[in-house]
Amino acid sequence: MNPGDSHAPGRADVSIDSLQGLRRSHACGAIAASLIGQEVVVAGWVHGRRDHGGVIFIDLRDREGLVQAVFRPEVDAAAHARGGDLRSEFVVAVRGTVERRSPETVNPKLPTGELEVVARELRILNTATPPPFPIDDDPGVDELVRLRHRLHDLRRAPLQRALRVRHALYQSARTTLSELGFLEVETPILAKATPEGARDFLVPSRLQPGDFYALPQSPQIMKQLLMIGGVERYFQIARCFRDEDLRADRQLEFTQIDLELSFADVEDVLAVLEEVTVRAWREAGGVELPRPFPRLRYAEAMARYGSDKPDVRVLLELVELTDLFRASEFRAFRGAVDKGGIVKCLPIHDADALTRGEIDRLEAFVKKELGGKGLAWVRVTADGSWQSPIAKFLSDAERAGITERTGARPGTLLFFAADEFAKANAILGRLRTDLGRQLGRVDGRAWAPLLVLEFPLFERDEQGRVAFMHMPFVAPVDEDLPLLEAQPERARGTHYDVVMNGLELGSGSLRNHRSDVQRRIFELLGYSKQEMETRFGFLLNALDAGAPPHGGFAFGLDRIAMLLSGAESLRDVIAFPKTQRGQDLLMDAPSAVEPGQLEELQLRVAPSPKPR
């Protein structure tokens, strides 16, 4: 049952007026002292009402703000009488005079609090069911309720602000890239699967029964084709679709500022990225970022921060210890090294604030949430002795080596991770940011942009096979071309990321414009000639048709909007987001379709093993 369904007799009785003949003259939030004495027409939603019987106040809300309207019988009896019918969220227009409130009735909490509109005419443009929650900055309700009642949620100021930030981002990207000579081009939504690595959304074809379009995971291939097609500089505010599990910062469909340019090297692209980022922060956030952005090579980022998208505001850094344990007696560390893993340490000086209980909690967190085997630690006490569950396994030389590398001194707490490269770095990298923020070991900057460069082209998958790190189209660094077959994992790609405060804003690379290089990479990835032709024949042919050197980038627009509006979830910067299970609770999607529709598509739904 919806609120108001059965107990709103007054609502059905309220007659509805036309707006005809009345034109809104000012936004509610635009009522200012300069208008005192003037007649205005304001329109919006009834945010609240205070009916004193004789005099009635309403707060009228539109997207620009709130203003109080007053209905007094002696000013206009008819307006006052109708004012008594008003309820929350009714849609109204009020014609009246702007007046200054008497000093004792000023509301200092409202920007318009010194003024009010004394009503001479009230038009009720629509009634409304009672809102399911207050239209306030913090409505204090479960997100389930907000998502189900998204219309009311959208009326709240934080969401309105987020949509404005998004709008400013669209505008900023469009003007910036247009000025830089980029052409906005739309690419198909009904497209073909691209090898981004994620699961595709499929759309059945009625005209080609049994065949499917794939919604683009990104316009990657299409923008490369545009380069070959002579567009030279392309951009698009592009919707992308990836059928993977959702997170606070992941939605099934999301928006990229996608761009690609020809006859460009890495520096040319980075210059564009910096410009787009700086202008976005300036125009959508009112923030001036320092230029040029600091740069970090991937290898250094991983070594020092344990992350390829470090929050460099956190001052703690990791220390490499692997070589100290190659011949160690300490099996936990030696074993990791023998298996090709690494040993690293996160030293925290003056760490008395971290209690034993806290350390135990961290160890449990590492084991449970991050999949670590454990969390070795050492506390250097005031007399220089080592308090630690592992100290007895370490030789004097190892202890000396650790002390030297980490600068350990009385008061230092050392955390160790001995594991595969990725996992050890993930664990310590996470502790670095969590503990650094918790202990205030930060440099105080609000914004820390960073360019991360020279990612490896490949990594090894679980079976030890060569797998691409980002996509198969990333061009290798020229000098590393000879390494491709001999030592593929040492070959650097031209891939680059823009990172802000530990969040990846987006990534890009130069692409393979030579079909021979592209073919070598496909071969390394294990594609047969046959597969190459069926899956990528059109691309290889396109490269042979005179592809210019090109490269590009894609910004995650939703994430930028999230950062700039201070939201903690993508759901708060997307008008109609989906839940963690991929549902739209407002429109109820996905939903069943008519049998006839399936028939037309020649589709049949297999019986579910579990009846629904």
Place this chain on the structure above:
RNA sequence: GGGGCGGUAGUUCAAUUGGUUAGAGCACCGGCCUGUCACGCCGGAAGUUGCGGGUUCGAGUCCCGUCCGCCCCGCCA
């Protein structure tokens, strides 16, 4: 696929060890009220305790299953 937290009136919460007719604030409805802005006062209505099953004399409470929301791992940039 896995781990965790949660689901009681429109909403936010409460309900002793399993024990009477499941309560309260806000919102809502009716009445009164000429300076409120969290208006006030009086009265009222409002529940499939997410859903299904089980244990029990008795279930919001215990057990099993299931659905839904959120966070995290896997997955995904």
